[in-house]
Amino acid sequence: MTIKSSKETSSRNQNPRITWEGCSVLLDINDGDRVLFSRLTAGSKIKIGNKNCSLQPLIGCPFGSSFQVEVGDDGPFLSRIFSSSEGGTLQEKNVSQITEESRDNRAIVDNNTAQSLSGEDIEEMRRKGATGDDIVEALIANSATFDKKTAFSQEKYRIKKQKKYAPRVLLRRPFSRSICEAYFKKHAEKIGFLRVDTLSLLLSFANVTAHSDVLVVDMLGGIVTGAVAERLGGTGYVCNTYSGAKPHPINIVQMFNFCEDTCRRIVHASSAELCSSDGGTPLSTEQLEDACDTGSGENEESLSVSVIESVSMDESCNGNFEAVTDVDHSPKLCKSVKAGERAPLELIKAWKENGFSSLIIAAPDLDAWSIVKKFLPLLSSSAPFVIYHQYLQPLATCLHNLQIEKMAINLQISEPWLREYQVLPSRTHPHMQMSSTGGFVLSGTRITGGLGLGDEKDITLRGLEAIKRCSKVYMEAYISLLSFGLTSDGLSTLENCYGRSIIVADREMVEEKADAMLLEAQSSDVAFLVVGDPCGATTHTDLVVRAKKLEVDVKVVHNASVMNAIGVCGLQLYRYGETVSIPFFTDTWRPDSFYEKLKRNRTLGLHMLCLLDIRVKEPSLESLCRGKKVYEPPRFMTINTAIEQLLEVGQNHPESVYNEDTSCVGLARVGCEDQVIVAGSMKQLLTQDFGPPLHCLVIVGETHPLEEEMLQFYTINNSSKHT
Structure with missing residues (x-):
């Protein structure tokens, strides 16, 4: 990790809204005609048209500042614009004045004779120190057809000349939205055609908040990793995972101007480290060097290109402006985010024990189902996950498999819709050209089941x-x-x-x-x-x-058990009393010890769960007497048998607290696909067929109105069986 000068660090910490030497910037030339990234140094230059301009005047200026290309004694330079000198653009004109004009352009013939100002005259004005705005005004004054044009045509003419003779540069701060928009407009394939509204959906569905530990599979150059780190704000961790020997390049992260604290929160760990059953095996020195030096060699070359690359919105409007060149690469970038530092073993162990807060997968080149099946177990229970793909079918297949495997709930596929509008007086309408799609997003919540109750x-x-x-x-x-x-x-x-x-x-x-x-x-x-x-x-x-x-x-x-799954019948768990077990009666053994517990629960108005006897591999009494065990066939108590035994015990107690009219709920195979729930009196349930085991019974106490409403769905009068 490189050590930055105290001056640079101090300026960054004092006011991150002001540029400093070595920071990354986004330069918006002529209102979006060209958008390019650069790194501010004293020797950095950009080429606008045929003019090479130094970026040094941009150092120390607030993000959002505007600059205009001027020509001085030492050549072209960028001059900061503090306020608009025109003051009367078309947007600011009175709408009524515009609509009352009856002029049109039908009499105007474009024969290159309307302009009386020659190229030599313009060069002479420049030598005399005329600004770009002065040249634009002179061109307007010497145009024989300007006054005949409509107000809209006049505005277009002014903007066209301003872009040529007085190009302007807007100094923008690189952050997730501006970076994503810049790439999407020209080089969308480099970020997997990820649109800014889709990126925001990924962060929202993944519930990326402060102090989260987010697992990311980012094969889009680092735009997702950077957006997550930006949202975390120096808290929590974003772990970029990968399969293979080296992490995926995340060069875009270096455009975010993250501070050192945020850089340290961006780490990487291989899938082998995260998915291994042990606590994480330390890598050898050679392996560690390979993992940490991902930015060298081929990746470093691609990094240099990405930082200075021109991302032009419309090259057809850019005939006078050439690609950016001569950017000085002498300042070294923050090495802590070259590919992220390798995650410490202690951190990996903690993640394996506690799980990640969320998972974001943005790897269009990989099979969505294979990768989510691999990394979903690394999440904590009930953690959200989200998968991005530019096509629908891979996500549809993944959703289907997740449903079959019962690995997640709240599954949905979203296709975001974004339309950009021009908003001007009397001219508000959608842009004529726009992207057809920003890709698709599959989101869901990871769940964990049991040996639980079913299968x-x-x-x-x-x-x-x-x-x-x-x-x-x-x-x-x-x-x-x-x-x-x-x-x-x-x-x-x-x-x-x-x-x-x-x-x-x-x-x-x-x-x-x-x-x-x-x-x-x-x-x-x-x-x-x-x-x-x-x-x-x-x-x-x-x-x-x-x-x-x-x-x-x-x-x-x-895991889940019948003790909490019993809540499926609608009776609230905190209104249950003691649980009892009902054993099989024999000819000589008919216990009633559970009656006292049942009596206490009924007196307190509490519900009571009755667990019914299971006899598996039980030796018969006769075989035990003979000294040679012979096992009886398996027996499972049914709800019907349990009620018969309960009524028999009740008859033996004159002060019985229940009878055949007491409300009960019978449940069979709780947690299975074919579970059965029936509510009614003991007399009614006595004749019901609940099917195969396992069965359990709830004796209902005093009920809340909400409980009564829920039980109505399971009463015999509505249906004989309910699942």
Whole structure:
């Protein structure tokens, strides 16, 4: 990183609205006829027509200043204009005066005889010190047809002569809008045909705000990276990621005049570093030099071109002006933004643990679906992402795949529309020429599912990463089950999805043989998969306690469980009381210990979630007596059986707090595509068919009007089954 002079740094910090030596500027010549970038130094020059003008007079002037080309004793120079000397342009004239004129141009014949002032006369005026404005006024005075022209033609004539004999230069500050507009008007292909309104959509949809950590895939020369860094304002980080050996060039960033604090916030990291399962492996010295020296060699050559390049809006109107030349490259640019410094390992590790705030992909040359599938897991949960492409079809394919994989919500494709208007008295209309499209934008919000409640796709991305790091993977299979149970096809589905062999951990293994699993965890990583959330059952807490006693590090990846997914029925979670489990009754064992909890909940007016019994790989009592285990077929309690048992227990308590008219909600396969929710009395639900397991039951307490309104959608009177 180069060290700048104290004078330069001081002037930049004191007032960034005033130019300083070495800063980048955007020069707007003749109201947009030519737009070019340059770097202000004492030796920098631009060529306007056949005149070479030094840029030194621009140093120390505020951005927004206007200059005019004048000719002095030492040759052409740029003279600052502090106010308009004409004072009466067409825009300022009274509209009524213009409309009352009856003149037209039909009698005017262009035969090159109307102007009596010759080229020699004009050169003589210049030698005598006449300004460009003086020459323009002399041309008007010596024109035999000027007074016969309409007011509009007179204005066009004045502007044409002013551009030729008194060209003006507007000193503009390079920022995301001005840079994007300048490139789009002439060299749109260099920024992937990204229009300024599309760029603003990218920043808005990605929710780029102060202190955000934004992951960017920028193959548009750095315009997106620079716009994000500008929006962050020296807070947070913008990480430019890439596949391959070196970062993509982001030369446009160097036109933004970022301070050193902002430069340090622009970093890069390869996809291999960000997506690796470890904490980030330090690069070798040679690799580090390659990553940091991206601006040298070929890239440095392209950088020089981009800084001095003429970005002309309309070269046909520019016959008198040649390409900019003789720009001095002696001042070195801020090397901290050549390609961004390599992100520190500590920062990469933090991003891998916490995720990025948002993702912006602007890589039209890459397949949108492949790249979003690769980088979406790097985002934090519920983080926004946005993808730009100049064509619709790649984004449509990507959206379709995201929907199928259930990786995101709020998916939409936007095509921005921008029309520029001329606004003048009696002449307001859209510009005759405009861009047909600014490209397309796909936006969405990343979501994480579970081993959750439904199927193999419900696992969180963080959980999937943990599975792939582990040498052994167990799946607990008696507290709850996934929708496809424990069939061989179901396990095969899980193994194919997760890329690991899965060992089914039944009750016997978890309660009696867990020590062997914990011993394995002392020497290697072991995953213990749970349907729902790992902290939702006492059995799992016991495993954590035993692991910690053996000094085994335990990391829990949380997920959705029936304890929070039950809110889908519309009953508010904070109005629930204690949860109870309803076990299967037998001929000799008919427990009612849950009744006291149910009574307390009913007294307090609280809802109560009833979890229904699951019997998987349970040995029969007879086989236990014989000393040889024989397992009974799997059994899953239905809502109907649970209500029968509840009513039986209620009849045994004379002061029963519920009966067959008590309101309940039955839920089956919560979180699955075919989930069923039915609300009604116990008597009504007793005869309903809820389909395959798993089932659960909610006994409704006192309800809020909003809860009652929600339950109406699930009542038996509306429909027998609701999803």
